Amino acid sequence: MNILAHRALRGPNYYSHYPAIYMRLDIGELEQRPSDTIPGIVERVTELLPTLHEHRCSVGRPGGFLERLARGTWAGHVVEHVAIELQNLIGFSVGYGKTVDSYETGIYNVVYRYRDEACGLAAGEAAVEIVERLFNNGDINLAEIISRLKSIRDEHMLGPSTASIVAAAQARGIPWQRLSENSSYIQLGHGHRQQRIQATVTGRTDLIGYSIADDKEWTKQILGDAGIPVPIGQVCHSLDEALEAATLIGYPVATKPLVGNHGRGVSTDIQDESTLRDAFAVASRQHDAIIVEQYIKGEDHRLLVIDGKFVAAARRRPAHVTGDGVATLQILLDRENQDPRRGIGHENLLTQIHFDEQSQRLLEQQGLTLQSVIPAGEMVFLKSTANLSTGGTATDVSDEVHPEVRYVAERIARLIGLDIIGIDLLAETLTRPLEEQSAAVVEVNAGPGFRMHLSPTHGEGRDVGRHVIDMLFPNSEDNARIPLAAITGTNGKTTTVRLLSHLLRQAGRNVGMACTGAIEIDNHIIMRGDYSGPQAASIVLREPTVECAVLEVARGGIMRRGLGFDECDVGVMLNIASDHLNEHDIHTLDELARCKSVVIDAVREGGKAVLNADDPRVLASREWSRGEIVLFTLDPTSATVREHVEQHGVAFTINDECIVMRQGRVEAEIIPVINVPLTFEGHARFNVANALAASAAGYALGLSIADIQMGLQTFHPTMGQNPGRTNLVEAEGMKVLIDYGHNVPALEALSELIMGIPARRRLSVASAPGNRRDEDLFALGEQLARMHDVVFLYETDPRGRTEGETVALLLAGAQSAGDTCHVEVVMDESRAVERAFEEGGEGDLLVLLIDDIDSAIERLRGRRFSGPPPTDSAQPRP
Numbered sequence: 001m002n003i004l005a006h007r008a009l010r011g012p013n014y015y016s017h018y019p020a021i022y023m024r025l026d027i028g029e030l031e032q033r034p035s036d037t038i039p040g041i042v043e044r045v046t047e048l049l050p051t052l053h054e055h056r057c058s059v060g061r062p063g064g065f066l067e068r069l070a071r072g073t074w075a076g077h078v079v080e081h082v083a084i085e086l087q088n089l090i091g092f093s094v095g096y097g098k099t100v101d102s103y104e105t106g107i108y109n110v111v112y113r114y115r116d117e118a119c120g121l122a123a124g125e126a127a128v129e130i131v132e133r134l135f136n137n138g139d140i141n142l143a144e145i146i147s148r149l150k151s152i153r154d155e156h157m158l159g160p161s162t163a164s165i166v167a168a169a170q171a172r173g174i175p176w177q178r179l180s181e182n183s184s185y186i187q188l189g190h191g192h193r194q195q196r197i198q199a200t201v202t203g204r205t206d207l208i209g210y211s212i213a214d215d216k217e218w219t220k221q222i223l224g225d226a227g228i229p230v231p232i233g234q235v236c237h238s239l240d241e242a243l244e245a246a247t248l249i250g251y252p253v254a255t256k257p258l259v260g261n262h263g264r265g266v267s268t269d270i271q272d273e274s275t276l277r278d279a280f281a282v283a284s285r286q287h288d289a290i291i292v293e294q295y296i297k298g299e300d301h302r303l304l305v306i307d308g309k310f311v312a313a314a315r316r317r318p319a320h321v322t323g324d325g326v327a328t329l330q331i332l333l334d335r336e337n338q339d340p341r342r343g344i345g346h347e348n349l350l351t352q353i354h355f356d357e358q359s360q361r362l363l364e365q366q367g368l369t370l371q372s373v374i375p376a377g378e379m380v381f382l383k384s385t386a387n388l389s390t391g392g393t394a395t396d397v398s399d400e401v402h403p404e405v406r407y408v409a410e411r412i413a414r415l416i417g418l419d420i421i422g423i424d425l426l427a428e429t430l431t432r433p434l435e436e437q438s439a440a441v442v443e444v445n446a447g448p449g450f451r452m453h454l455s456p457t458h459g460e461g462r463d464v465g466r467h468v469i470d471m472l473f474p475n476s477e478d479n480a481r482i483p484l485a486a487i488t489g490t491n492g493k494t495t496t497v498r499l500l501s502h503l504l505r506q507a508g509r510n511v512g513m514a515c516t517g518a519i520e521i522d523n524h525i526i527m528r529g530d531y532s533g534p535q536a537a538s539i540v541l542r543e544p545t546v547e548c549a550v551l552e553v554a555r556g557g558i559m560r561r562g563l564g565f566d567e568c569d570v571g572v573m574l575n576i577a578s579d580h581l582n583e584h585d586i587h588t589l590d591e592l593a594r595c596k597s598v599v600i601d602a603v604r605e606g607g608k609a610v611l612n613a614d615d616p617r618v619l620a621s622r623e624w625s626r627g628e629i630v631l632f633t634l635d636p637t638s639a640t641v642r643e644h645v646e647q648h649g650v651a652f653t654i655n656d657e658c659i660v661m662r663q664g665r666v667e668a669e670i671i672p673v674i675n676v677p678l679t680f681e682g683h684a685r686f687n688v689a690n691a692l693a694a695s696a697a698g699y700a701l702g703l704s705i706a707d708i709q710m711g712l713q714t715f716h717p718t719m720g721q722n723p724g725r726t727n728l729v730e731a732e733g734m735k736v737l738i739d740y741g742h743n744v745p746a747l748e749a750l751s752e753l754i755m756g757i758p759a760r761r762r763l764s765v766a767s768a769p770g771n772r773r774d775e776d777l778f779a780l781g782e783q784l785a786r787m788h789d790v791v792f793l794y795e796t797d798p799r800g801r802t803e804g805e806t807v808a809l810l811l812a813g814a815q816s817a818g819d820t821c822h823v824e825v826v827m828d829e830s831r832a833v834e835r836a837f838e839e840g841g842e843g844d845l846l847v848l849l850i851d852d853i854d855s856a857i858e859r860l861r862g863r864r865f866s867g868p869p870p871t872d873s874a875q876p877r878p
Contacts, residue, residue, distance in 0.1 A: 192482065231296055570609075
């Protein structure tokens with residue numbers, strides 16, 4: 001088997017409403033060997049992966065997939081189920097998958113859900129390896145495969161603290177995204193409503209407070225000055241200073257690096273000078289300044305305060321074993337590490353105990369070795385600190401904390417100035433005030449770990465991540481999203497995106513816009529290029545100032561990576577026409593419509609889907625919408641629209657050459673078409689349709705009729721406001737129309753405008769990418785010849801074709817239209833444009849249907865440029 005393509009679809013996509021892994025798989029000779037021809041395969045699969053019995057598959061009951069396997073299914077389908085189950089086996093609960101035939105024999109589109117992208121991709125590769133061996137009776141080392149997948153999981157997964165905050169955000173419907181690969185730097189929410197965290201440090205965490213917490217001596221000084229019990233201690237820079245300090249303080253003492261975390265370099269209960277020398281050396285490896293302080297006897301407790309309020313407490317014990325009177329300490333340690341709750345790092349509830357130099361020293365202090373037999377019930381500590389990361393255990397004691405202790409914890413948070421703080425307290429118990437017992441605060445932590453509270457070894461777990469989300473987003477109804485409009489279709493997307501963005505800006509919104517051409521933030525271009533895919537969505541939604549987002553969504557982005565967002569407030573579907581067919585297994589207009597309807601499927605409940613009622617395939621996408629339907633139409637007599645309006649639905653249409661909104665028996669006039677510059681006084685009917693779509697989307701986003709009217713009459717088809725889309729200028733007496741029509745439907749729509757502009761001759765420079773079908777390129781050439789007197793053809797991106805093949809098809813189509821049009825091939829785009837200017841003269845109309853809009857604009861600026869023609873009654877008419 002051969003994986004032809006393998007990638008993550010990061011949002012709703014052609015195959016699934018959820019993020020999923022897409023694999024295009026060539027099963028090769030296994031196409032002739034379905035599973036029912038493989039002796040014993042059901043038994044082998046059941047022995048290897050017994051949990052596959054839970055897969056219902058299309059049968060709809062447990063064991064359903066195994067029934068399909070017995071009846072006969074193909075290897076691609078088996079890969080889907082194995083990839084799903086491998087993810088379950090490493091801790092990611094997933095269930096959705098589907099395998100779809102392609103138009104090519106033996107090649108399948110395998111789709112399955114994922115939680116972690118890297119693990120999902122790796123699971124797919126492992127599944128292919130396993131299934132190939134299953135079908136060929138090969139050996140399979142499942143344990144090795146699972147181990148490999150776990151390593152990938154551990155490298156990429158969120159830590160427990162970050163994961164708890166993300167889970168709490170998801171429970172509130174708050175979107176999130178990683179801002180750097182394999183890190184806990186997370187954005188919660190979108191645009192100007194976002195908050196950011198780095199593990200348990202938030203964007204609100206006070207820098208001074210963080211610095212205080214990182215400096216143990218500074219912490220002690222602030223707390224001690226405030227009357228909070230802290231150990232007596234001294235910062236030392238040499239062993240002699242440490243020995244002198246211990247003498248003054250009195251043994252036993254503890255040592256720790258001045259700056260550090262996770263208990264690294266900490267030694268406690270130091271009874272003599274010899275042990276102090278060893279402890280000083282250990283601490284010195286972490287920092288050159290060492291604290292020597294009074295050793296406080298008592299249990300180690302962690303108090304967690306979030307947003308000034310106590311939320312949880314845990315009693316921690318260092319890594320230890322308990323004797324049984326028979327086993328040696330080594331056996332007890334091995335037995336403890338075999339506890340299934342213990343794992344590497346943060347993968348499990350507990351962490352494996354690593355026997356190190358500190359452990360050896362502690363044993364020596366107790367007169368023990370690894371071969372010592374420990375009496376029954378006796379506890380032997382192997383670490384001096386109670387950190388979970390070194391194998392410690394935790395017991396939840398949140399409900400036992402005395403009100404006075406709660407108050408002290410909350411007061412410490414205020415004194416240090418941290419929004420999230422972990423307080424390490426040594427005390428006999430938390431059930432009594434600190435002043436009534438031996439107790440002291442030994443440390444405070446900025447960015448404290450949550451694992452001991454989320455999943456304590458003993459006691460009730462606490463949902464502390466929820467408290468962080470409640471702090472960052474205090475309104476419980478706030479899902480931290482900004483209004484998002486997604487616009488798709490075959491033609492008109494970019495113009496509609498730009499026009500809707502303009503309507504919103506005119507109404508005072510700070511807009512993030514992405515389209516084929518650029519990404520703009522509040523009318524400032526921040527990136528140039530084709531940004532009609534999921535990457536652009538991520539960039540716009542990360543921008544901290546954006547109040548609403550308007551995104552162009554192209555077919556290619558949907559098929560390659562999904563939408564890049566989980567849901568939108570408004571989805572707009574303009575039209576479906578022949579373009580880009582035979583790519584990504586999209587071969588028919590119905591399949592293309594289903595692809596683009598992903599945008600409508602992503603409209604949230606309570607949102608609105610704006611649909612072109614004049615296009616049957618667009619109208620049919622109503623079935624996918626969870627939101628309210630808003631229609632637009634150029635036909636005011638449309639029976640479909642009339643019925644929709646009578647049922648109190650909203651529609652935008654034309655009445656007496658005015659853009660109007662209809663609902664029920666009410667019709668509200670917005671603006672005469674002649675006053676909308678984009679429409680060229682109504683001659684550009686395709687832009688009338690785009691204006692209707694943008695008006696409907698603006699209404700769906702809450703704009704008033706006055707807002708829509710103002711925006712429509714102030715948006716012009718100029719190179720400044722809508723570059724490369726129906727820009728009409730004059731240069732040296734020749735009219736120049738710049739547009740991006742690269743398919744027959746677009747040219748047919750443009751034809752009415754071109755024929756309505758008085759001209760001596762009509763010239764054009766045009767091409768098309770090579771990834772169109774032969775018949776589409778031929779038809780495009782034919783249409784160009786019908787519309788123009790002279791056509792200059794050039795070759796753009798061949799996209800898999802040989803040099804000259806694309807332009808040859810265009811030329812053949814143009815020549816088939818007759819000999820009324822002169823056709824010339826100039827392979828280079830820049831030279832083709834220059835030839836057109838050389839050929840054209842005063843009174844001619846030059847139509848530039850080109851890729852490099854910027855170069856053409858620069859070329860025009862070098863000529864005697866008279867700017868856009870007037871758009872009032874002086875505009876030329878046919």
